[in-house]
Amino acid sequence: MKFEAVTIKDIAKALGLSTSTVSRALRDSYEISAETKQLVLECAEKLNxxxxxxxxxxxxKRSRSIGVVVCEIANNFFSQIINGIESIAYDKGYNVIVAQSRESYEREVIDLQFLASRSVDGLIISLSTETTDLTHIKTLHDRGMPIVLIDRITDEIDTHKVITDSYKGVYEATEHLIKNGFKRIAAIGGSEFLSITNERLAGYHDALKANNLSFSKEYVQHCFYGGMVFSEVEEAMNKLLTLKRKPDAVITTSDKLTTGCLKTLKRRGLHVPNDIAIIGFSNSDIMELFDPPLTYIRQPAEEMGRDATELLLQLVESKRPIKEFEKRVLSPKLVIGSSSRKQ
Amino acid sequence: MKFEAVTIKDIAKALGLSTSTVSRALRDSYEISAETKQLVLECAEKLNxxxxxxxxxxxxKRSRSIGVVVCEIANNFFSQIINGIESIAYDKGYNVIVAQSRESYEREVIDLQFLASRSVDGLIISLSTETTDLTHIKTLHDRGMPIVLIDRITDEIDTHKVITDSYKGVYEATEHLIKNGFKRIAAIGGSEFLSITNERLAGYHDALKANNLSFSKEYVQHCFYGGMVFSEVEEAMNKLLTLKRKPDAVITTSDKLTTGCLKTLKRRGLHVPNDIAIIGFSNSDIMELFDPPLTYIRQPAEEMGRDATELLLQLVESKRPIKEFEKRVLSPKLVIGSSSRKQ
DNA sequence: TTTATTTACGCAATCGATTCCGTATTTTAA
DNA sequence: TTAAAATACGGAATCGATTGCGTAAATAAA
Structure with missing residues (x-):
């Protein structure tokens, strides 16, 4: 029992015109006289x-909608990105269809197929953690689908990209720890297949080197699902805590990893930062309420979403195919709490 | 430069059949011979x-998609609801289009119009805080659009509804405080026009009465935007803290209000729970990391989303119009931390 | 053998809007 | 006054898939 909307036919019938005339009048075609246009416009208004x-x-063959694929909505970082996407899309008259891969390659493939078949005009994608084979995205890209990659990107696809300078973020965070007197700094990262994991760990590595601290492989742990699975984080933390040379600080490279570590430490009765200091990525607004208030690396998520959408709509609305692509790199912010300073 | 998808015509051409035959073959119509079906199916497979x-x-006139309107995605409670919605919708082959009202009546109206015009098959709506006039929703409902209201509901529209028993949640929380020796319990709620605000405050009120504590109007503060605007919360808190008979505990009725209050207290250097105890609504997973670990009322958000979607799809897929509507009331959970117990 | 009934398929309309053509009428130019 | 050009509009195809109706051929019943 669906309601019947007013169509162009109804207007045509009401005015004794043809649908073509009505259509043209509404689109302000030069072929239609001023009086007829006036009539049609009034009638359209009247009938709503x-x-x-x-x-x-x-x-x-366009829908004025864009598709977004992220691993999870219920995550501050991504929901803020979506906020950013939505704000621009909304202004430009596009609507946004969001799909979640939940870190599954299979779902990412299905989601993208679904979005493409609903003829979205473009896609904003943040890769799932499981994704190593990129043919599903390449296929779309090759067929001309405008795509912008955000946060979790890949070199294999030549298109616009929006990321934060996580190398810098982690580099600064690591130096911050070093300046505060920590010497045995460990790191817990997400999947090794993720662009951001490696970039972040590189920042960690280089900061150690630059400050004449030795880099030790056993100090670097990976959680394949980036903290989505709590046991993963627990295990990584346990490995670090049972090392002979126990770390005195740890850096975590994602929101979920950060809170996962904190939970593990709390449950083990360890004190931050006295037993172990911590700096992590987070996009939560309530880190200041933590015990202790957390030092964290915050990404400009909304801005990333806005930028990605602007770039995407450029692609979508461009008359000629675009060959020159931009990689937009935004700066993260280190928010200083007291989880990174000896008490 | 959009890619050309394979259509039924391509199959027809390839096989020298008519499009109607192909269509019927694909839909397994009895009018088509087994061999032809076989051929068509194979060809469809081959051409993808x-x-x-x-x-x-x-x-x-249906799109196998449902529209969701919530005030904000970047909010644990709502993103968990969306997670629940998505999981069911996905299973049943529906896709989900999410729109945010950002607590604005105007945007809610526009969002709904937009979703309706994209012919979503149904809507899941959580009212914006500003919404008092419901004609935009009534109009859709009267025209036969299946609608399920979630969390922020209204009596004015007769349809399926999914809520948590927030009366009970707050009642229990209030009693918990009373049992822990608090006597001057205040409450900070959202807009007075919101169903949930009143229900929650009723739970507070009745628990006081039932325990022979006096109810005082000055102990109840309202924040129109439910904590979206921080200054609002600050002001409410300040009012409470400057009362002659200063409260020794406070109950907050939403996620944002809870964190807003905690921030205000922290910034004022007040200690929870010694200076003032607090129990609030929250759907965050990291309340245990707070200082002190928060006692909070948690709503089964994912389950709410799932239930709402099941009810909606019942409406959508029902042959006859449904006249009997269900109000599903789920139970919240009181998670005990130490923000509600004197130290 | 003739008629009635299946079987298996094609034609064309439909959904709502756009747009290429064609054309009657009016206006302008020769 | 007549031919050319502009004006203003309608008809019909189109996008992709579905479906009511019509029908030729094959089969079954009389």
Missing amino acids: YKPNPIALSLKE | YKPNPIALSLKE
């Missing part, structure tokens, strides 16, 4: 005519 | 045919 976007999509 | 959902939407 709204063009049917589905019919338009079918005809024009 | 995918039906065009937009064409289907136009024809069938």
Whole structure:
């Protein structure tokens, strides 16, 4: 029992015109006289005519909507990105369809196929942790689908990208720890296949080197699901805590890893920062309420979403194919709490 | 430069059949011979045919998609709800289009119009804080659009509803405080126009009465934007703290209010729970990391989302109009921390 | 053998909007 | 006054898939 919307036919019938004339009048075609236009416009207004976007999509092969694939919505970082995407899309008259891969390659493939078949005009993608084979995205890209990669990117696809300078973020965080007197700094990262993991760990590595601290492999742990699975984090933490040369600080490279570590430490009755200091990535607004208030690396998530959307809509609305792509690198912010300073 | 998908026509051409035969063969119609079906199916497989959902939407006036309107995505409670919605919708082959009202009545109206015009098959709505006039929703509902209200509901619309028993949640929380020796318990709620605010405050009120504590109006503060605007919370808290008879505990009725209050207290250098105890609503997973670990009321958000979606799809897929509606009331959980017990 | 009934398929309309053509009428130019 | 050009509009195809209706051929019943 669906309601019947007013169509162009209703206007045509009401005015004794053809649908073509009405259509042209509404689009202000030069072929239509001023009086007829006036009549049609008034009638459309009166009947509260709204063009049917589905019919338009079918005809024009565009839908004025963009698809977004992220691993999870219920995550501050990504929900803030979506906020950013939505704000720009909304202004430009696009609507946003969000899909979650939940870190699964399989779901990412299905999601993208689904979005493509609903003829979204473009895609903003943050790769799932499981994704190593990129053919599903390459195929879309090759067929001309505008794509912007955000946060978790890949070199294999040549398109616009938006990231934060996580190398710098972690580099600064590591130096901050070193300046505060920590010497045995460990790191817990996400999947080794993720661009961001490696970049972040590189920042950690280089900061150690630059400060004449030795880099030790056993100080670097990986959690494949980036903290989505708590046991993973627990295990990584345990490995670090049972080392002969126990670390005095740890850096975590994602939101979930950060809170996972903190939980593990708390449950083990360890004190931050006296037993072990910590700096992690986070996009939560309530880190100051933690015990102790956390020092964290915050990414400009909303801005990333906005930038990605602007770049995407450039691609979508461009007349000629674009060959020159931009990699936009935003700066993270180190928010100083007291989890990184000996008490 | 959009890619051309394989259509039913391509199959027809390849096989020298008519499009109607192909269509019927794909839908396994009795009118088509087994051999032809076989041929068509094989060919469709080979060409990687995918039906065009937009064409289907136009024809069938349904889109196998549902619209969701919430005030904000970047909020644990709502993103968990969306998670729940998505999981069911995904299983049943529906896709989910999310829109944010950002607590604005105007945006809610626009969002709903937009979703309706994209012919979503149904809507899951959580009212914005500003919404007092419900004609935009009533209009859709009267025209037969299946609607499920979630969390922030209204009596004015007769349809399925999914809520948590926040009365009970707050009642229990209040009693918990009373049992722990608190006597001057205040409350900070959201907008007075919101169903949930009043229900929650009723729970507070009744628990006081039942325990022979006096109810005082000055102990109840309202924040119109439910904590979205921090200054609002600060002001409410300040009012409470400057009362002659200063409260020794406070209950906050939403996620944002809870964290807002905690921030205010922390910034003022007040200690929880010694200076003032607190129990608040929250759907965050990291309350145990707070200083002190928070006692909070947690709503089964994912389950709410799942339930709402199941109810909605019942409406959507029902042959006859449904006249009997269900109000599903789920139970919140009181998670005990140490913000509610004197030290 | 003739008629009735299946079987298996094609034609064309439909959904809503756009747009290429064609054309009657009016206006302008020759 | 007549031919050319501009104006203003309608008809019909199109996008992709579905479906009511019509029908030729094959089969079954009389």
